[in-house]
Amino acid sequence: MRARVLIRPKAGILDPQGQTVERALPALGFEGVANVHVGRLVELDVEDPSRLPEMCERLLTNPLIEDYEIL
Amino acid sequence: MKIGVVRFPGSCDEVDALQAAQRVGEAELLWYADHDLRGADAVIVPGGFSYGDYLRVGAIARFAPVMEEVERFARSGGPVLGICNGFQVLCEAGLLPGALLPNTSLRFLCRQVGVTVASTATAWTGECTPGEPLSIPVKHTTGRYWAPDPVLDELEAGGQVTFRYAPGDNPNGSARDIAGVSNHAGNVVGLMPHPEHAVDPLTGSVDGLLLFRSVVGAAAALAA
Numbered sequence: 001m002r003a004r005v006l007i008r009p010k011a012g013i014l015d016p017q018g019q020t021v022e023r024a025l026p027a028l029g030f031e032g033v034a035n036v037h038v039g040r041l042v043e044l045d046v047e048d049p050s051r052l053p054e055m056c057e058r059l060l061t062n063p064l065i066e067d068y069e070i071l
Numbered sequence: 072m073k074i075g076v077v078r079f080p081g082s083c084d085e086v087d088a089l090q091a092a093q094r095v096g097e098a099e100l101l102w103y104a105d106h107d108l109r110g111a112d113a114v115i116v117p118g119g120f121s122y123g124d125y126l127r128v129g130a131i132a133r134f135a136p137v138m139e140e141v142e143r144f145a146r147s148g149g150p151v152l153g154i155c156n157g158f159q160v161l162c163e164a165g166l167l168p169g170a171l172l173p174n175t176s177l178r179f180l181c182r183q184v185g186v187t188v189a190s191t192a193t194a195w196t197g198e199c200t201p202g203e204p205l206s207i208p209v210k211h212t213t214g215r216y217w218a219p220d221p222v223l224d225e226l227e228a229g230g231q232v233t234f235r236y237a238p239g240d241n242p243n244g245s246a247r248d249i250a251g252v253s254n255h256a257g258n259v260v261g262l263m264p265h266p267e268h269a270v271d272p273l274t275g276s277v278d279g280l281l282l283f284r285s286v287v288g289a290a291a292a293l294a295a
Contacts, residue, residue, distance in 0.1 A: 013172065014172075014175065014215075014244070017173065017177065059130065059131075062127055062130070062163065064169070064170050064219075065170045065217065
C-alpha cells in the first residue's frame, strides 16, 4: 500500500525555518499568518504497513526532536 | 597507539583528522562498509556530509556496518570522538545524548570560535585544564545542540558538558552554549568545532592538538 508519513518538529523546539516563512508571507502581502512550522513528508510503498511505526522510530524520524503521523 | 578514522561516503574531514592523529601516533582510515576497526585504540568519526545529509544529518551513517563496531567499541569503554558530522552521527546512534538542529541563522557558518573546556574528565580532554580557552574553527549548518531541559540539567550536574562556546561566541544557538558533550563514562565525546583543523601554526591555532594528546594518555591507561 501507499503510505505517507508526516514529520513535524516537536512543539517547543525553536523552528527557524517556520519563523522565516512566517516573516516572508506578510512581506508578500499575505497578512494574518501565525505559528508556521516546516516539516517533511515521506511517501512510500510498503508491503506490511504494520511495520511503519518501527520504520518511523528507527530511521524516518528522530523521536527526540520530531513527531510523526502516519497518514 | 593507533587512532582509526572512519570514512563514510560524503565524509570530507577524514584526511585532516588522520593527519592530526598522526601527530600523536599511528592512524588509519576505517572503511564504512567494513566490520573492522583494524585494531584501533581510539576511533574518530569525522566531519563532512555523510550520505549527503539525506533525511536528517547523521541518520543514515549511524547504520553503516562500521558503526556496529564503533558502538561495540564505545560501549566497552573505547575512546570515540565525533567531530561535527561525527557528533551528529553519535547522537543519532544514541551514543551521546541530545541532537543537532539547524543553526538559528539557517546559514552555513565557517569561522574561528572561542571554546572553553568544561570537563577534563573525558578520554579526549585529560590534557586540558578546566576552563581552558581554546580557539578552534566551526563550519556547519546544523550545529545547534539541543536536548530537553531535564536532560541538560542532568548533563550539567553529571559533568557531561565537555565544551562550551565562550561567552558571547555561541555561533548557532546551542542550548546553554554547549559546544560538546560526553557520555556518562566520558569515553565518548562529540563536538561541533573542528580540533583537527587547529593543529598547525600555519592555520592560526594548535589548540586542537590537546584532544589528540589527551587520547594518547587515555588509551595508554586503558591498555595498562
